[in-house]
Amino acid sequence: MSTPADAQLERWQRFRKSRNSVLASPHGWLTLTSFQWLETQPAAVELVPGLWWTDGVTASLTAGARDGLTLVETGEPVDGTISATLANEESLMWVQFGGSDGRQVVVELAMRADRYAIRTRDSSSPVFMEFDGVPTFDYDPAWVIQGRFEAYPEPVDVPIATANPLVDGVHRSVGEVVFRVPGLPHEIRLHAEEEKLGALTVTFHDETNGISTDEWRKVFIPRPRVDPSGKATVIIDFNRAINYPSAFTPFGTCPMPVKGNSIDVEVTAGEKVPEGSLA
Known part of the structure; x- marks a missing residue:
């Protein structure tokens, strides 16, 4: 009999299959x-x-x-x-x-x-x-974390660097995703950008960068759920953290995280660095 945990794993496996398929498109x-x-x-x-x-x-x-x-x-x-x-x-x-x-x-x-x-x-x-899929950590339900979204009154444009040192970028922050990670005494606050239909994207550093993962990654967060009191709840599934194109190629101009968008533990979930990318 299928359990909720089995269903979560199956959804993640479908996500991984779709992700690898998109990366393998002919002129991607x-x-x-x-x-x-x-x-x-x-x-x-x-x-x-x-x-x-x-x-x-x-x-x-x-x-x-x-x-x-x-x-x-x-x-x-x-x-x-x-x-x-x-x-x-x-x-x-x-x-x-x-x-x-x-x-x-x-x-x-x-x-x-x-x-x-x-x-x-x-x-x-x-x-x-030679692409045969992106290596990932094993699925871990402990990295499906509930948090909250604190929206800004108006979006704030924050200057950022990109994967190309000759190209500056801008992160349009619409608010902050706030959550706790087991083992840390403090809350994590990360700037978020808005996607279609009110969803969010967070670009972040963590302690695995340059070891088992690329220098930064991003995670897509479904649209926050707002309760009658106005509190906006989000579910952050770090198993779905993915690499930017710059992890695979030196010819990307991908945005780096806003300064301070860091999680000061190892996020052992989501995509690892592509094969052969670490020296």
């Missing part, structure tokens, strides 16, 4: 092979045909039919000059080339820190080809 994060800023004059870039540049407002590419580039959206060949305009933090899967179907490599145009860059996503990347 595991396929990143470069991150390159665009210059103000037309210039060749590594790993991609054509000449690329930006005037600060738009990004442009000049290529000929012989270069084999096509638009991702339509499949139309690039023969001449094309341009695109993005807002900060936006991305566009712009052109593709290579392989038997002409779609081995997708070139992502990105605006980061108000500068244009391109990232190549190559489905023959060794990281992608």
